[in-house]
Amino acid sequence: MNLELQTLSWAQAASLQVDALIVLVSQKQNKHTGLLSTMLSQAEKSGDFNRSAGQSMLWWKPAGLKAQRLVFAATGEGRPQDVRQAVTLAVQALKKTKSAKVAICLEESHSKQLVIATQAAADAAYVYTHTKPSAKPSLISHLIIGVPDAKSSQQDFVHAKAQVSGVALAREWGNRPANHATPDLLAKAAKGLAKHASISCEVLGLKEVLRLGMGSFAAVAQASAEPLRFIVLNYKGAAASQAPVVLVGKGITFDTGGISLKPGPGMDEMKFDMCGAASVLGTFEALAHLKPKVNVVGLIPACENMPGGRALKPGDVVTSMSGQTIEILNTDAEGRLVLCDALTYAKRFKPIAVIDIATLTGACVIALGHLRSGLYATDEKLAQQLLQAGEQSLDLCWRMPLDDEYAEGLKSNFADVANVADRAAGSVTAAKFLQRFAKDFPWAHLDIAGTAWKSGAAKGATGRPVPALLAYVMMQANMSLKTSPLKSKN
Ligand code: BES
Ligand code: MN
Ligand code: ZN
Numbered sequence: 001m002n003l004e005l006q007t008l009s010w011a012q013a014a015s016l017q018v019d020a021l022i023v024l025v026s027q028k029q030n031k032h033t034g035l036l037s038t039m040l041s042q043a044e045k046s047g048d049f050n051r052s053a054g055q056s057m058l059w060w061k062p063a064g065l066k067a068q069r070l071v072f073a074a075t076g077e078g079r080p081q082d083v084r085q086a087v088t089l090a091v092q093a094l095k096k097t098k099s100a101k102v103a104i105c106l107e108e109s110h111s112k113q114l115v116i117a118t119q120a121a122a123d124a125a126y127v128y129t130h131t132k133p134s135a136k137p138s139l140i141s142h143l144i145i146g147v148p149d150a151k152s153s154q155q156d157f158v159h160a161k162a163q164v165s166g167v168a169l170a171r172e173w174g175n176r177p178a179n180h181a182t183p184d185l186l187a188k189a190a191k192g193l194a195k196h197a198s199i200s201c202e203v204l205g206l207k208e209v210l211r212l213g214m215g216s217f218a219a220v221a222q223a224s225a226e227p228l229r230f231i232v233l234n235y236k237g238a239a240a241s242q243a244p245v246v247l248v249g250k251g252i253t254f255d256t257g258g259i260s261l262k263p264g265p266g267m268d269e270m271k272f273d274m275c276g277a278a279s280v281l282g283t284f285e286a287l288a289h290l291k292p293k294v295n296v297v298g299l300i301p302a303c304e305n306m307p308g309g310r311a312l313k314p315g316d317v318v319t320s321m322s323g324q325t326i327e328i329l330n331t332d333a334e335g336r337l338v339l340c341d342a343l344t345y346a347k348r349f350k351p352i353a354v355i356d357i358a359t360l361t362g363a364c365v366i367a368l369g370h371l372r373s374g375l376y377a378t379d380e381k382l383a384q385q386l387l388q389a390g391e392q393s394l395d396l397c398w399r400m401p402l403d404d405e406y407a408e409g410l411k412s413n414f415a416d417v418a419n420v421a422d423r424a425a426g427s428v429t430a431a432k433f434l435q436r437f438a439k440d441f442p443w444a445h446l447d448i449a450g451t452a453w454k455s456g457a458a459k460g461a462t463g464r465p466v467p468a469l470l471a472y473v474m475m476q477a478n479m480s481l482k483t484s485p486l487k488s489k490n
Pocket of ligand 3: 252255273332334335359360
């Protein structure tokens with residue numbers, strides 16, 4: 001989709017030649033004059049439209065406007081959530097029309113609002129087509145974001161565009177079925193990102209993984225006919241001497257549970273078990289566009305979790321790259337088994353922070369539902385920054401505990417650690433397992449099991465938490481700019 005930023009007052013919007021014009025209206029909005037303002041008062045007076053969040057009104061060939069269609073979309077008090085909802089509803093309605101060129105008239109040049117509105121429009125316009133030839137691709141091909149002052153919004157618009165492309169990539173790979181998104185295809189997608197000058201990519205296969213001693217990761221993959229891949233991405237935006245942020249994404253391209261087989265109903269959704277990996281790919285795509293002065297490494301252990309004659313069995317003990325042995329009590333707790341080796345691998349980059357992103361536990365869905373991702377962190381500053389990045393991008397997370405007492409149940413008579421404890425606090429005990437492998441750097445873990453995709457009629461990947469990860473990385477770049485010796489000399 002072609003995105004464009006324009007200065008657009010209501011008066012200018014009235015003479016804008018587009019297939020559809022979306023005008024956001026909040027309760028505080030009264031300063032406008034001209035035709036749109038008159039139409040708004042009339043619609044309100046007639047009772048056909050009011051400004052409470054969620055209200056909208058569609059006009060066809062509105063007299064006096066150049067636009068073929070007009071949508072008033074109410075944002076209530078103008079909270080970012082309401083702006084997002086208003087844009088989503090308006091674009092969903094227009095998706096059913098013959099609109100190709102659409103403009104959205106925002107009330108403020110406020111940065112958060114601009115990014116959120118642009119993302120909501122792009123999300124609502126997205127259509128999955130990869131394995132559905134009968135799907136009509138979105139007609140909406142040109143989106144104009146209108147703000148009171150385009151000049152002051154330029155920077156935010158660049159961020160919005162980058163985020164949109166990153167979220168789109170994450171959604172696309174999340175949505176692709178497991179037979180169209182194998183570990184090798186994920187690796188090829190990562191290699192594809194290396195077309196950008198700032199990104200390089202290296203892919204390891206079984207031989208290299210075994211040579212590194214990643215016995216835990218390799219064990220999860222061992223019953224699958226699809227060869228595993230360990231993907232290493234590098235975004236270079238700063239001097240090589242600058243320590244990177246490392247993002248680790250769980251890349252289980254399909255999770256059957258293995259010998260601890262999952263029940264049948266809904267098992268198809270375990271194609272989404274690589275959404276952590278997809279969010280790393282999406283973040284790199286966005287970084288290539290935004291070019292912040294920071295270094296980022298992406299690590300993706302990618303494989304399938306399958307049952308079979310060669311499969312890992314409950315009771316088996318594997319040796320991780322860290323040297324710690326792990327008793328596999330449940331082969332369905334495979335995410336932590338691939339992540340632990342990737343965390344050990346991360347150490348070599350001497351990172352300022354390591355963030356892993358994983359559809360790790362059903363228990364996290366029970367705890368937090370589909371609104372906030374679970375956030376665990378061993379470092380206070382990292383935790384606060386990720387919480388803030390989430391608030392800023394409206395890609396919310398919630399801090400969860402890491403008390404050592406929670407690790408009690410992971411004790412094993414036959415190995416250094418067991419891969420599961422009992423059912424209580426399942427998301428926390430999974431994080432406690434990972435923490436054992438993340439002792440050498442500030443570490444955070446995002447359990448995105450509830451937020452990475454939607455079920456039911458709207459089944460599909462969300463692209464989360466690309467917005468939060470991007471906001472976090474941008475924060476690091478801006479901070480190092482402020483403290484860089486070059487800058488402080490002037
Ligand atoms: N990928 C799943 C987690 C999951 C399940 C995410 C359902 C979203 C919805 C993970 O590999 C898994 O199977 N976890 C187990 C852990 C258990 C065996 C301790 C779970 O949550 O049931
Ligand atoms: Mn599992
Ligand atoms: Zn899984």
